[in-house]
Amino acid sequence: MTFLTIPSGPLRVAAIGAHPDDIEIGCGGTLLTLAARPETEVRSLVLTGTPERQAEARDAAELFGATAPPRFGGLADARLPSAWAAVKDALHAFRDEFPQPDIVLAPRPDDAHQDHALLGSLVTTVWRGPLVLHYEIPKWDGDLGRPNMYVPLSVDTAQRKVELLHRAFPSQHSRDWWDDEFFLSLLRLRGAETLTRYAEAFTASKAVLHVW
Template identity: 40%
Template structure:
């Protein structure tokens, strides 16, 4: 799913690599393998920007990946994305990217056509994602009323 999604969005400009960690078992299992996997990936590329889950995420898998990103990509800018879920831990992001109505619709269409494994979850609905983009659009006065939002510990503007 992630590979097809990335290919659909970015074409041949992206390479998706997966580790063999068990879902919902991080950080309790695979601690060493996870860190080695991400460290090896970091040695193959030197990104200007890393996008990771929010470090304040209460889901253990998400939080662990965020912690690894901060440990390994120490000199890169890290934008932390939001994940809607039962725990209600979205927080107050500080970085906003206004979206046009067409961009918001394209994102919603993309989410509906990918990630079949998530489709049955109680939170995975077009309206949920549209609502969050609308709230973030209100917060940043987005012209079309939609925005993405990120948390960040350190942002360097050039």
């Protein structure tokens, strides 16, 4: 296992989700960890969402350390593949609005949900320079993969992530899978894979190592 460290100094992070709560479920702990660093700027794009869900996404972005309200694509949930051109346009508009991020966080291209998969496949055609980390979203489909990048989380950060998920997304509380155990169990599993208590996992399809 190789350990990498992000150098100190300014950091620009772009977080992209198909639906409100995707970003926070997939990489909320990482966002909290990055936001604790000085000079970190976090912006987000959410492609779908009713007005109620968009309001939740705005609350969540603030709670998880975003430095600006999320941008919304205004597209239909579960229909993103049929709106391919609009998704691509939204990604390019977001890139132009928030240029040159250091890290882009997005769903996995092999995610079983069609909206997630489309975003995961398109982000690397829109951003070619930054480190693109594909986060995982646990769900009924049972499509967890084999990640190759991890961000360890402190116990406080893991618990804070779950607390903020509950606070930000009350519309989801009635779902049968929405509870502390569901969220913490995956963080614990990924932590065991990194010799830590908790961690979030990502897939990076391509990375460039600069040797100085």
